[in-house]
Amino acid sequence: MTSPDEDAFTTRPTLRGSFGMVASTHWLATASGQAVLERGGNAADAAVAAGFVLHLVEPHLNGPGGDMNAIVAVADQEPRVLVGQGPAPKGATIEHYVGEGLAEVPGAGALAAAVPGSVMAWLRLLEDHGSMELTDVLSFALHYARTGHAISATAARTIDRMSGHFREHWAGSAALWLRGGRAPRAGEVITYAAWADVLERLIAAGGAATTRDGRIQAARREWAQGFVAESIARFVETPHRHSSGTDHAGVLTVADLAAFDAGYEAPTVFRFRGVDVAKTGPWAQGPVLLQALAILDGFPDERLDPDTAEGVHTIAEALKLALADRDAWYGDPAEAGTVPLDRLLSPEYAAERRALITDSASHDLRPGAVPGRSAWVVPSVTAAPESARAAGTGEPTVRSDDAIVPDEDASGYTRGDTCHIDVVDRWGGLVSATPSGGWLQSSPTIPELGFCLGTRLQMTWLDDASPSALRPGRRPRSTLSPTMLLRDGAGVEALGTPGGDQQDQWQLLYLLRTIVFGYSQQRAIDAPAFHTTSHVSSFWPRVWEPGGLVVEDRIPDDLVDDLRSRGHIVSRVGGWSLGRLSSVRRDPDTGELSAAANPRGMQGYAAGR
Incomplete structure (x- = not known):
């Protein structure tokens, strides 16, 4: 029911x-x-x-x-x-x-x-x-x-x-x-x-x-x-x-x-609003989600609402900071030396990063500082072509x-994605x-x-x-970047989405809507989505759009106008085009199972009994 x-x-x-x-x-x-x-x-x-x-x-x-x-x-x-x-x-x-x-x-x-x-x-x-x-x-x-x-x-x-x-x-x-x-x-x-x-x-x-x-x-x-x-x-x-x-x-x-053989590692875990969120290590981008949660955890709930201009702005700015750290610090820790995750996920560091979020949209790459170490600076990259900016899905x-x-249609550009x-x-x-x-x-x-x-x-x-x-x-x-939510060390929810650089961005919206605002799984998946493109693309040809923000056009005009007044370069895309999230859950108290899947693209489905 x-x-x-x-x-x-x-x-x-x-x-x-x-x-x-x-x-x-x-x-x-x-x-x-x-x-x-x-x-x-x-x-x-x-x-x-x-x-x-x-x-x-x-x-x-x-x-x-x-x-x-x-x-x-x-x-x-x-x-x-x-x-x-x-x-x-x-x-x-x-x-x-x-x-x-x-x-x-x-x-x-x-x-x-x-x-x-x-x-x-x-x-x-x-x-x-x-x-x-x-x-x-x-x-x-x-x-x-x-x-x-x-x-x-x-x-x-x-x-x-x-x-x-x-x-x-x-x-x-x-x-x-x-x-x-x-x-x-x-x-x-x-x-x-x-x-x-x-x-x-x-x-x-x-x-x-x-x-x-x-x-x-x-x-x-x-x-x-x-x-x-x-x-x-x-x-x-x-x-x-x-x-x-x-x-x-x-x-x-x-x-x-x-x-090569596939193997196992302990997850990287961060507690947000009483929920333990488990991700990969920094050889993948999973800790980006955790860093964004750490930054946002210091704001009151009303600053985290993805359905308000203030919430979209705050979330996007936190993601820009986390993604800048990804490029500056993340890599295979077994081969690249120690990745400073303890620092990047610490309360002190999150507070420093949180203080950088103002009422205006940042158009810069701003990796954070780690004592005794120098952040790697991304070489010059090309701004995304105007015709491709809204398509970064x-x-x-x-x-x-x-x-x-x-022009994607004329050139044979073909974006891959994930399952x-x-x-x-x-x-x-x-x-x-x-x-x-x-x-x-x-x-x-x-x-x-x-x-x-x-x-x-x-x-x-x-x-x-x-x-x-x-x-x-x-x-x-x-x-x-798969995700699992834990309670008392045991898994209670599995979720994820395709989307390259957007995977953890769209999952962040889902977690805020379910953990902070009490949305059901399906409602959180169906809700209007957005993501920032103000970061260096992980994929060839590496491009970025300073200040870029892509939103589904179900987001109201007045909200978009507010975001543009803050300095965001907003691109509107189809109302049902961003994200392909799915989720399954087990209530540890009752044993009830639940599931939801993305309707976008008319391909993803959940099943169960």
Whole structure:
């Protein structure tokens, strides 16, 4: 049941039940995950099944050659971060890239590829926390790979925009996506024979194993050391077109893939208004959300309302400060030295940053100070083209020609993005997972594998002084940012969204609306969204818009006028265009489960009972 108040403000009800809930960015993934729960699987089993389906149904948003970060909470255990972000290959040195004539890591092509981490992370999750056999969990993805699914309008449009590039430069991609010589039309059924063959070979690799774990481990070895790794390494040896407009070979080797395994870390946690918010470490952007919460925690509630001009202004200014710190201080702490998170999340530092928020919008990058250390200063970056400023709703931009032309529709600019999955089971298990990378527009499709490599290294800098400099073995500073809320150390809610630099911005609005103002999950997801573009983009080509603020046009005119009077450069976009949030929750007192998903794009759904 939903309350009349909720019904008045939501597109759909917040689902409630006691058995299990799944929410994701595509209904086929949600349905697959829920089917696993119905068959007796747990949250890990369901998340893995849904994750492999997302490779197929959102191929412009993620793929097997990409990456995946998750936060996992098994009943009665403290949550852990599952790290599916592969590092830079051994040959990915600044010297090599500069020697190739590059001033920055390209946004597309194998030189931008980190070691693929998504498949290894999903299989690790299944092995460590699942209960079902690999063949059963992968049966859903195999079904859609063999029999096909109706391709979405956005995926079809992406292929169409890339079609000229595919024909001229990426033959493997043309063979997969331009069947009959043209891009598919929305709703046409697409099959993935090569990827289906790969899945069947991974399952068959464990045929001689006598235990469930042994069968999954055999599949993981086959991926990292067997035919998949060999095919990838062999393919990238041949130069191909990158987003730089020049041809290069990649540097990934079998040894790079064999050396990587997904693993676990403790989350970074900050308490906001009595709620513990768990995120990744600073090798991803997750602590941006925590820093923003720390800054906002010192303001009264009325300054935090995303439905008022004062609230939008205050929230945007806090986010600018947190994002400036991201570029100045974040990186892989295992390789880049100690990231000063204790300082960045301390009450004293938050107070210093809070004092910088005035009645006027800042147009500057303002990283904070850490005693005894110097903040890395981002090199000069280009202001975003006017036509692209309001469109910053996703992750990277790649181009399909040899010249940068600002107009997306005319140039072949194609933004990738990300997916998200949340699951809660009846035993209290929770998974919040954000898979991304390996978009069909990232790199040429490897014919015998049926997928392409990711481009996460574009988030590194060819400047050794940067905390996120390109360096062999170092994880690129990912934007993938799942979230889990904790009570007494146990997970009670899993949530997240696609959106690159906007992921933590949109999640911040959700948390303020639910924690401070008591919105239901669905109402908080449906509410009008906004984000700042007054930060350096994490993706090629790196641009920024000083003072930029993007708002859904459901936000009233008088509120927009107020924001402009404060100095914000406001761009209005479609009323239902920002964010693809989903959430699942378990009430630890009653055991009631609930779920909600984003209506934007008419693709994300929640299911459960």
